[in-house]
Amino acid sequence: MGNKSTLVLKNEYRDSVFLMRINELVEKADGVTKAAVMMGTEANKELMKEAGLYTEEASKAGPNDLVIVIEGEDESLVNKALEYAKKLVYKTEKEEKETSQGYLSIRSAVSFEPDIDLVLISTPGEYAYREAMRALLLNKHVMIFSSNVPLEKEKVLKNYAKAKNLLVMGPDAGTAIIGSVGLGFFNVVKEGPVGVVGAAGTGIQVVTSLLDLAGSGITAAIGTGSNDVKEDIGGITLKTGINMLSSHPKTKVITIISKPPSEKIVNETVDILLKVNKPAVMNFIGFKGKDISNSIKFADTLEDAARVSFNFANRKEFKLPEWTSxxxxxxxxxxxxxxxxxxxxxxxxxxxxxxxxxxxxxxxxxxxxxxxxxxxxxxxxxxxxxxxxxxxxxxxxxxxxxxxxxxxxxxxxxxxxxxxxxxxxxxxxxxxxxxxxxxxxxxxxxxxxxxxxxxxxxxxxxxxxxxxxxxxxxxxxxxxxxxxxxxxxxxxxxxxxxxxxxxxxxx
CATH class of the missing domain: 3.40.50.261 (Succinyl-CoA synthetase domains)
Known part of the structure; x- marks a missing residue:
């Protein structure tokens, strides 16, 4: 067993995306075997235990405390890495603050910047519902990057949003591009005529990247979160996303990406698309569907989804770069x-x-x-x-x-x-x-x-x-x-x- 050192930064909340980046850098430092840089929530403490990084100091941390635990063979290198991690936390935060305005709450942000129309939630799962509901009450769209939000709470959020014609992307939504702004994990994709709704984050990235490489682009990529297409949720965000893209003037084609939902969700999706006066492509990976019409088609694979979408929107040939002979x-x-x-x-x-x-x-x-x-x-x-x-x-x-x-x-x-x-x-x-x-x-x-x-x-x-x-x-x-x-x-x-x-x- 190697040497472990722990640092607890009291009341220093950081979101999970920020901490993932810090964790990656720390684990590459000299002498570091493994590291944990995360908030002191009970769920994260369980993760530390599983990783063999749970210490007495970590056990005393609260959910708003930032915990850094580093393990390595050489004690001096471990301590050095701990200081490096601390500097990264404050240095990276300082850099981000210099390029963005910080607020203490969603309400204060909206009061100073009323034109904000979307709120990204990246908190521990137990707090995500509360913050998302606060944003919805202020009539803002929401993307919930956080995971571990109970299905029943996800449904409450999405039903409330639906009644107000708002989007709730997520929970566990890792990818979106809205108004040419990427959120979560995203590629730099050219603007174009295809609007994408997906319950598969990597699937969205594959299809949008292929459209870009073929010479087209997108109007938006709406990530619903993987649970959205379960019958418990009913595809609420999927359906809202389709309706929003149907009325978006620059969106000429609507493309849907997901692992296979239930047959009920598939049929309901088709019913909505039949009312939309735009071509549509559905790729429910592994689902063998028959084309509904000349303008509503099922794609067999992710590449097929990109190709059919491209062909609906462009007169030129769909062609991808060839890197291997x-x-x-x-x-x-x-x-x-x-x-x-x-x-x-x-x-x-x-x-x-x-x-x-x-x-x-x-x-x-x-x-x-x-x-x-x-x-x-x-x-x-x-x-x-x-x-x-x-x-x-x-x-x-x-x-x-x-x-x-x-x-x-x-x-x-x-x-x-x-x-x-x-x-x-x-x-x-x-x-x-x-x-x-x-x-x-x-x-x-x-x-x-x-x-x-x-x-x-x-x-x-x-x-x-x-x-x-x-x-x-x-x-x-x-x-x-x-x-x-x-x-x-x-x-x-x-x-x-x-x-x-x-x-x-x-x-």
Missing amino acids: ETEVKEAKDNLTSKQYYIRGLFSGGTICYETQYIMSKKGIKAYSNSPLDNNYKIGGFDSSKEDTVIDMGAEEFVRGIPHPMIDFRFRKERLLKEVKDKEVAVILFDIVLGYGANMNPASEMVEVIKKARSINDKVSFVASVIGTENDPQGLKTQVEQLKDAGVLVYPSSTKAAQVALEIAKR
């Missing part, structure tokens, strides 16, 4: 041994994990997963892989007490090195998501571990989708080039990456 794919197939047959997928979120399973199922292949298409193939996220296995590394078991895998690659890198030791594995399939909120150089994280993996098994092929646009801060071209230089087969579409992985492994 057929020759490179053939060489990858030729390099495999006769015993290599299986795919191991390591994904930053559930949407691409789910889509990959669906694409595999169309070829008669069922994959094991912690987020399975077929519950007979369910395994735990930390269980050993068997045969074809795809893992959602954004699932709760991986993000307790640490940043999202779009930011922190530790579990993915550990898992990759484990997977290549299996001599029956043909392909390691993974995604990299660019944009604001994500790791600022994700390709370098994966290239580092791929080099190690090749020293263990030089026969395995690596296939990746890079989800992003040319205007994302990481630099799309730079990220792709790093991966290509490491011998990775790279695609702009998660759909195409899964199809190529199948072509190689099941040759």
